[in-house]
Amino acid sequence: MLDKKITNEKVLRDPIHNFIHIQDQVILDLINTPEFQRLRRVKQLGITSSVFHGAEHSRFGHSVGAYEIARQITEHFDQYYGDVWDSNERLVTLVAALLHDVGHGAFSHTFEHLFGTDHEAITREIIMGDTAVHTILAQVSTDFPNKVASVIAKTYENPQVVQLISSQVDVDRMDYLLRDAYFTGTKYGEFDIDRILRTMRPTPTGIAFDIAGMHAVEDYVVSRYQMYLQVYFHPVSRGMEVLLEHILTRVRELYQASHHNPVPEKDFVGPLLAPLFDEKPLELDDYLKLDDNVFMTYINIWQSHPDPILSDLSQRFLGRRPLKSIAITNETAPLLGELEQLVDNAGFNPDYYTARNDAYDLPYDDYKPNVAKPRTQIDFLLADGTHRELSDLSTLVAAIKGKASLDQRFFFPKEMLNIEPDELFADTFKTFRSFIRNNALTTPNPET
Template identity: 60%
Template sequence: MDLINTPEFQRLRRIKQLGVASYVFQGAEHTRFTHCLGVYEITRQMCDNFEINYPSVKAGDGLWDDNERLVALCAALLHDLGHGPYSHTFEHIFGTDHEAITREIITNPSTNVYRVLAQVDSDFPAKVASVIDHTYPNPQVVQMISSQIDADRMDYLLRDAYNTGTKYGLFDLTRILRVMRPYAGGIAFEANGMHAVEDYIVSRFQMYQQVYFHPVSRGMEVVLTHLLTRAKELYEDNQLLDPYRPELLIPFFEQEFNLQDYLKLDDGVLNTYFLYWQDYPDPLLQDFANRFLNRKPLKSITFMPATRRLLPRMRQLVADAGFDPAYYTAENDSFDLPYDQYDPSSANPKTQIEIMQPDGTLEELSTLSALVAAITGKSTGDTRFYFPKAMLGTPTDDLFAPIYAEFQAHILNGSLIPQNLEELDQ
């Protein structure tokens, strides 16, 4: 409770878990705050299961040492402390790293979180931070919080499915928790629970395709990116003056921010600046502020490597129609690996999911499951070209009619093929 009541943790109430996804899924108003509480609760249930069913008898037996409970629970609760406003979009624009900032919040003596953790022991904040950066010596604790099937992912899949109103992210959490068990190398799953784990993998795959990679959400992210990019340009040209000057964003425009600067930001701060910028005389800043606040995303179409050659011409057509292509067009790709086998030579090796057989031997999940094997190592997603909705309409000025007609021909006549005929209306 002391950690929950710190200003650093309470700030998470003001940051949406799914960023701009609420523009598509109206119920997705849940926050990083509720997600962190959920990850804590799932981790608590893991600890309870391990302590009841797999308590350590002697050092080095690979079973659960309940002295690890406190560090595991604190890491679970605090794992997302470093997220900024609109989460990954903000991170991409300003080059921040939410995991690095999470560790700094935990280990910086100036924060309330640090002072609470240090009451346990002077080195306890560093222990909690080491769980988040995967250097903590007990792999069971690390895998509770970060692995291919961890408390973080299990909570956000179920929570996001519930709040978006979709059914894709549902799986049997109770069953998965029941078949989890510790071993010397981390966490494994009993063979009789393999189908529940398969269901989780498929649910995750579906959520990425249907919710996290939704083309309209990505269109709103493009709008947000271009809005903040334009504000930064105006600031650098000394044109963003009072009352439009975003004092709390200036350290980020100048790339000279500190932890206190970062903790002052949340979704509401950015939205307040956007409200002001709706009245700013610069037409680009004004238009993108209006687009973001009033849900006017750019439209999009998928394209393939073979049709990328058409994009320069399409950008030129957008420019000919009176739109600045640097702002009113964009390429956006979203890809995910539903499941990946452990590869120690990769830049970011994944912890594979181990199935424990009745004789105690371990088998990697995809070697036992034909379903998981079919999607293992296969990146899924698409690459999209974003453009103004007006390019799909009928121009009132005959001067633009040939431009619009050529642009639409590239889309509808087979050059850039939509996945279905409704895609252009999304």
Template identity: 55%
Template sequence: MKIELLSREKVFRDPVHDYIHVQHKVILDLINSREFQRLRRIKQTGASLFTFHGAEHSRFSHSLGVYEVSRRICDKFSRNYPSIADGDGLWDDSERLVVLCAALLHDIGHGPYSHTFEKIFNTNHEELTIQIILSDKTEINQILQTVAPDFPEKVASVIQKNYPNPQVVQLISSQIDADRMDYLLRDAYHTGVNYGRFDISRILRVIRPYKDGICFTYSGMHAVEDYIMSRYQMYMQVYFHPVSRGMEVILNHLLKRASDCYNTPPHPLKNNATFLIPFFENNWDLEDYLRLDDGVLTTYFNLWLDEEDPILSDLANRFLNRKPFKSVAFDHVNDGKIITEMTEIIERVGYEPTYYTAINNSYDLPYDFYRPDSVHPRTQIELMDHNGHLIELSTVSHLVASITGRAGGDERLYFPKEMIELSKEVNLFQQELERFKELKKQLEN
């Protein structure tokens, strides 16, 4: 394996980590690649910027941050826990480069407005990440091959979680990994909230390797608790914010309507969305995907303002000019009849339910211990006591135990804001609207 260091360390100034240090030529080459530079044009938090106006940061900066956290952990392991003999469970620093490359590239497959785009066009950013790394047509792959012919496969296997060294995998993907550490701090910084902030300096002091992965010294339990609760609060207060979800619903319906319009003859789109055609026709390849970013989609949304289709034009206007759908939380089991009646009223007032209503579920499991019988078993967080014994976090932390295995979030019905704000355009349906508001109050009470 060819490992070439830069003659002089390269640094990037960063608002979260101060400096990001690059010492390997392959890392700098990857950063300068076409596929990685594309991440500058993809927002990290999607529609959250419509709620938290500072959240303009990109997946480029996040990926650099995950790299930097991983680099610091490797430094810590190399300095304090170097492997002395095979199988001793300590850190083999020959794994450093594969860790750093996997950390840097873990989000390379994200598309524009990532998760919403995926739902409409059936893309998968994790699978596309692997394609970008393994395809001999990408600059990423060609750069990785300069290390060794099989190096792209090694990096991909870390992201796919089947790399043979569990320490490497868990540094990139576990319930407390470099990815989550960076996005919590970075998203908290840019959204202007305090929820996601935790003591990363302490976390990096108490993290350590062991034979089956990574763990934390027992004395660092409270720092780990702080991290778990910070993550929980970020999901409840930021990522699941009702207004952000309302904008995601509009974006989802906007893309769906554009696809439906394109595929309904005669062709009703007078403004040609060239780069989206392969996705409308479900006949796209990796090169088509890499042409897309947030700016491309935003340009098409602007063009769709002038489309003859009133639904497409209206949804484009709502998204571009931040006119989110309103919502009300409900219980699917107990409130089903109310939701059905509210949806029927929306249709009678003149809105097509397919494009003007949505039921949005947002749930997250803040922490769980290992359950081998689950569909996606999690790697539990282990603490190591002074005798070298491992203890699962929730068995000694009452705070973490209180949220272990318990999903947080809610289910909401989204609908046009006009349904609860009487206006000249809808005053002919005042009786319907009053009934709608009455049903909404029942749910809120």
């Protein structure tokens, strides 16, 4: 196996980890591939910057940050736990950490939801396909690309490596919580990563923590829980995401309808977006040409499109005029059909100006082998050599264990609340406003 060290260590300045230390030639070469450099043009938090204006950071920064945490962990394991940690696993761990998000598409999870893609599957395709990434990995050894892909797929034979990359305390989550908290200007995601890394230990069955690190891990779990409620679930960000989804849905509808026109009008999507809407599998090369900048350019153009819905949605998106929302509760749910009809009566197509949107997360759970995707629980090593699961030790974590965070909202045009009573459809607007004022739950967030 080729594991070439760089003569003079290279470093990247980073606001979270201070320095990203690059010590292996393969890591440097992977960072310089076109597939990895594309991540500079994909925002880590999609359109969350429309609420938290500092959230302009990219998947590139997050990926090298996850690598740096993995580097620190493997260095610690090599130094102190050689009896249970195989130093030969170091490089595959570092590479998997670096590449774990290389398959993310433009606007990340919004793109996946709309076009049915899976960034982990695409990551494996990049690792195993005809790419610069694969060429570099194959120079390490012929089976090295498959090893890295199996870590991403969670089928790699060493559970220690898999859990470092994907578990309830992994390098991915630790970096994105700290990074997202920093760039959104919030404090919810902060935790003592140094203490966590110092008390992390490899075991024959995976990863555990020394009991001395219990409160640091507890704080991490609670911080993650708070970040989802206060940042990732933010209603205004989701109102912008709904606009984006409806824009691309409208484009797809217009593009497919153009097949039946005497003179098809397809130029409005251009050569980069056309493969998305051609109703055939998207080739990897076409996928890798897409990033946030491509979509933002076209949305800018669509502001002047002759279709009034596409034009208006695009203007709302770029002008930051998100759809408003109310919480869907047992009281409001039976009336949503009536609300959609009121929106329709006011002249807004409910297919494009209303939405029912769910935000879901399970902040922590213990290991349940019978569920579809069992989670690797967080275990602690006691002085007598026994293991205890986190929620057995922490009343805070026990309070949220197994309890899903679910925020369901109904989105609608802001105009439904702001039209003056003497305007057209006054009765419709009055009825809508009356319902909202009597039943709506205002957003729990101070940000607008």
